[in-house]
Amino acid sequence: MSRRARERTPQGPSAVGRRFTVTCGSWAHGGHVVARIDAGEPDVGGTVVFVRHALPGEEVTVAITEGVVGDRFLRGDAVELHTRSTDRVEAPCPVAGPGLCGGCDLQHVRLEAQREAKAGIxxxxxxxxxxxxxxxxxxxxxPDEDGLRWRTRVGFHRARDGRLGMLAHRSHRVVPVEDCLVRAPDAVVSVRGEWEPxxxxxxxxxxxxxxxxxxxxxxxxxxxxxxxxxxxxxxxxxxxxxxxxxxxxxxxxxxxxxxxxxxxxxxxxxxxxxxxxxxxxxxxxxxxxxxxxxxxxxxxxxxxxxxxxxxxxxxxxxxxxxxxxxxxxxxxxxxxxxxxxxxxxxxxxxxxxxxxxxxxxxxxxxxxxxxxxxxxxxxxxxxxxxxxxxxxx
Missing domain, CATH: 3.40.50.150 (Vaccinia Virus protein VP39)
Structure with a gap:
């Protein structure tokens, strides 16, 4: 007896790549803040979007990275900053940011503010x-740390050009990384598929x-x-x-x-x-x-x-x-x-x-x-x- 196929909700057109100006609300579990697309936007007006690389209170341009029209929520990256939170800092790592390494999602946040956000969550x-x-x-x-050089296990991937790197967020795309700044000097290192710990x-x-x-x-x-x-x-x-x-x-x-x-x-x-x-x-x-x-x-x-x-x-x-x-x-x-x-x-x-x-x-x-x-x-x-x-x- 064949198993009955699960009914799927029809999907709308992809929203990936669309950009919207939003005002960011509170932190949500998962390393992003919550925003809502303006109600006047066609197809997706009023939709919640989870925004990475932003902070509460900031006005940003968010580029949608995941989701289709009709979804309960979308995901996106803050690609332009219009108003800046006092908790925002320059990321110490050159590959931390929208579309880059998916390992560290809060490098743009003051360390004390990171901890306040985590307590709130x-x-x-x-x-x-x-x-x-x-x-x-x-x-x-x-105590008295800068939030770097702490990780005891680090797994790299090999990029197409042969360089070592990390995966982008929710992706199989490898972002070359010359020096992982959270890697401890004595960390156990592996390279997927070729160099085992x-x-x-x-x-x-x-x-x-x-x-x-x-x-x-x-x-x-x-x-x-x-x-x-x-x-x-x-x-x-x-x-x-x-x-x-x-x-x-x-x-x-x-x-x-x-x-x-x-x-x-x-x-x-x-x-x-x-x-x-x-x-x-x-x-x-x-x-x-x-x-x-x-x-x-x-x-x-x-x-x-x-x-x-x-x-x-x-x-x-x-x-x-x-x-x-x-x-x-x-x-x-x-x-x-x-x-x-x-x-x-x-x-x-x-x-x-x-x-x-x-x-x-x-x-x-x-x-x-x-x-x-x-x-x-x-x-x-x-x-x-x-x-x-x-x-x-």
């Missing part, structure tokens, strides 16, 4: 998706040394692992003898210091779905026999733990960008922890996760955010949830 998502009102300051990972690299975080996959996940900012470990330990407040589960544990960045904190009378369960990372985590945690690694999908492993009536005092989770989602979070709640520490790299998915935890009686007790990706719209959030209601300061 996190708070807006929490209000809209979780009904949570609080205050937040996005903290620098490295080393299989295993050693990452030093304080007194801990972690074997990590050169092509796998590791925190992008060179100073982020140490800051995140300290913050997670402070929020978790684990005690000697505690039983802790570390979900989406990677190679054990949080599991090792958690194992130290609970001591040999406690226990740490690290759960990781990536086979390579789980294998490396087993090696990295060999010093602590009371820490064990359970490879496999987090939901599958937790199903076994919950079915056996297991309980844990603290749960730490560092899910991918899509968040932990309902099934995993309800399994976490079933374990009965007194504290859940959530590490998140996407404000929207974090807010959805926070709403689910709130449904089950876990209140947001502490919230911090870090500028772990300067010059980009990305931000890292670390939050503490407890099983008794508390009032945020």
């Amino acid at each position: 996190v708070l807006e998502q929490l209000r809209r998706l979780a009904g949570i009102d609080t205050d937040l300051v996005v903290e620098p990972v490295r 080393p299989k295993t690299v050693i990452e030093q975080v304080g007194t801990y040394a972690f074997a990590a996959d050169g092509a796998g996940f590791w925190q992008a900012h060179r100073d982020a692992p140490g800051v995140f470990v300290r913050t997670v330990l402070e929020m978790a407040e684990v005690r000697p003898g505690d039983h802790v589960v570390d979900l989406f544990s990677g190679v054990g960045l949080f599991s090792a210091p958690l194992a130290d904190a609970v001591g040999e009378t406690g226990a740490v369960l690290a759960v990781e779905g990536d086979e390579v990372a789980a294998s490396l985590a087993s090696s990295n945690l060999a010093t602590w026999p009371w820490a064990r690694v359970s490879p496999g999908a987090v939901a599958d492993v937790l199903a076994i733990e919950v079915d056996h009536g297991s309980s844990y005092d603290v749960v730490v989770l560092d899910p991918p960008r899509v968040g932990a989602k309902r099934k995993v979070l309800e399994q976490v709640v079933a374990l009965g922890p007194r504290t859940v520490v959530h590490v998140a790299c996407d404000p929207a998915s974090f807010a959805r996760d926070a709403a689910i935890l709130a449904e089950h009686g876990y209140a947001l007790a502490e919230l911090r955010a870090f500028d772990a990706y300067p010059m980009t719209h990305h931000v890292e959030v670390i939050a503490k949830f407890v099983d008794v209601p508390v009032e945020m300061p």
Whole structure:
């Protein structure tokens, strides 16, 4: 039996390349500001457009880069500046800007203003998706920084003329890049399709040394692992003898210091779905026999733990960008922890996760955010949830 074809909404003519003068509104999640095309414009009047390389309050000419007539919204680049925000600066990188490298989308924004924008996005998502009102300051990972030379993993592409470069935004077009200004001097570098990173690299975080996959996940900012470990330990407040589960544990960045904190009378369960990372985590945690690694999908492993009536005092989770989602979070709640520490790299998915935890009686007790990706719209959030209601300061 053939599957019925999905009905598609008829598309109008492309709007790509059309230009409009707009006044930019507030920041939106994703590194752009929101504007609306004048109502008098033919076909697209009144349509929302998400504008890159602009700032709130600026009047710009936006060139549409994506969308067709009839879409709910369009995407575009600010290609001409008519009024200038006081938060605008000259981008330090010569290939940052409309139609150029898609890696850094906020190089035109004063560093302090970048952090203010990120704090606003996190708070807006929490209000809209979780009904949570609080205050937040996005903290620098490295003090007195200029927002450059922080990235520990850099992947290049080969342009048609043989030069190395980066992809343009939402494109497969390679923009030649002579020097990536956010690349750390000791970054692990790869070139897609020809120069692969080393299989295993050693990452030093304080007194801990972690074997990590050169092509796998590791925190992008060179100073982020140490800051995140300290913050997670402070929020978790684990005690000697505690039983802790570390979900989406990677190679054990949080599991090792958690194992130290609970001591040999406690226990740490690290759960990781990536086979390579789980294998490396087993090696990295060999010093602590009371820490064990359970490879496999987090939901599958937790199903076994919950079915056996297991309980844990603290749960730490560092899910991918899509968040932990309902099934995993309800399994976490079933374990009965007194504290859940959530590490998140996407404000929207974090807010959805926070709403689910709130449904089950876990209140947001502490919230911090870090500028772990300067010059980009990305931000890292670390939050503490407890099983008794508390009032945020």
